[in-house]
Amino acid sequence: MTDFGIRILGTGSAAPANIMTNDDFAHIVDTSDEWIISRTGIRSRRIATEETTLSLALDAAHMALDNAGIDPQRISLVICASITAEQMTPALSCYLQRDLGLREDLLAFDLNAACSGFIYSLITAQRLLDPDGVALVVGSETLSSVTDFTDRSTCVLFGDGAGAVVVERAPLPFFWATTVCGDDESLAVRKYIEMDGPAVFRFATDALCKRVQEVVDQVGCSVEEVDRFICHQANERILANAAKQLNVPLERFFMNLADFGNTSAASIPLALDEAIRSKQLERGHSVVLAGFGGGLTSGAIYLEY
Ligand code: COA
Numbered sequence: 001m002t003d004f005g006i007r008i009l010g011t012g013s014a015a016p017a018n019i020m021t022n023d024d025f026a027h028i029v030d031t032s033d034e035w036i037i038s039r040t041g042i043r044s045r046r047i048a049t050e051e052t053t054l055s056l057a058l059d060a061a062h063m064a065l066d067n068a069g070i071d072p073q074r075i076s077l078v079i080c081a082s083i084t085a086e087q088m089t090p091a092l093s094c095y096l097q098r099d100l101g102l103r104e105d106l107l108a109f110d111l112n113a114a115c116s117g118f119i120y121s122l123i124t125a126q127r128l129l130d131p132d133g134v135a136l137v138v139g140s141e142t143l144s145s146v147t148d149f150t151d152r153s154t155c156v157l158f159g160d161g162a163g164a165v166v167v168e169r170a171p172l173p174f175f176w177a178t179t180v181c182g183d184d185e186s187l188a189v190r191k192y193i194e195m196d197g198p199a200v201f202r203f204a205t206d207a208l209c210k211r212v213q214e215v216v217d218q219v220g221c222s223v224e225e226v227d228r229f230i231c232h233q234a235n236e237r238i239l240a241n242a243a244k245q246l247n248v249p250l251e252r253f254f255m256n257l258a259d260f261g262n263t264s265a266a267s268i269p270l271a272l273d274e275a276i277r278s279k280q281l282e283r284g285h286s287v288v289l290a291g292f293g294g295g296l297t298s299g300a301i302y303l304e305y
Pocket of ligand 1: 032036152153196235292293
């Protein structure tokens, strides 16, 4: 907890035009729509054809800046969370500075914390923001570039997309909790995504419940008092199990994973933007953002929208 938090000024998101359904997967691997929906809740995902991690990040950032309605020259910090940038350097955030015409005297860097990347980035932004500063925080991924489309146990889970937020420093509550445990067996991306699904499932449910509880304990409220939960969109059963263990109605967990699958660092800002546009998250609502993923990393943030 610090004596200041952040105000979300605007959000944006972007996704490739191409939709790949569960039935499309049934043509390339031994799977079925019924299996995928019942185990994950995913019905379709977007798979890039022309789009890139950078183009998606730019589209989401443009939308977030438009919605924030601020002079882009006020941006003093750019953080882009991703594990699928097209190149090692320049960082995606450097291209964002150039292509959005942002000023040059800013801090711009990419951050890799896998599917917790957006949570880690927003915490970093809150800690680095100057009193008058404004930050652009983006999560963007083309996971299709690291997906083995012959491996049915992983290929049906992931998708491509991006989300962005523009935030400023503000006297609002901001509490956070993170962990990392250095595990490289359960989930890793070398050439392709490699995963021990059941182990990650157990870790994810446990990490989600613990991080959510840790942030609400810091706030001094109960989990039931939180208006909305916007969590990493990996699997509907993980979110349903967490809601049950935390004893909150699943309706408070915003979900769009049925249409996008798991988009790693993009999933939370993509869900946040959709929750705001569909008015499921409104001004004055308290919200917990929570993520978990490779590393193994996990994190949660309590803030007021
Ligand atoms: N279609 C049909 N069958 C499939 C399949 C698919 N797409 N993928 C795996 N299976 C099969 C397995 O081969 C296995 O068959 P077997 O019993 O003959 O060996 C069977 O389904 C059960 O596999 P298992 O891995 O135990 O299934 P599960 O119920 O644990 O579900 C996941 C698999 C991947 C859906 C689940 O473990 C999961 O969601 N884990 C978390 C993954 C995640 O969210 N990762 C990202 C975190 S950031």
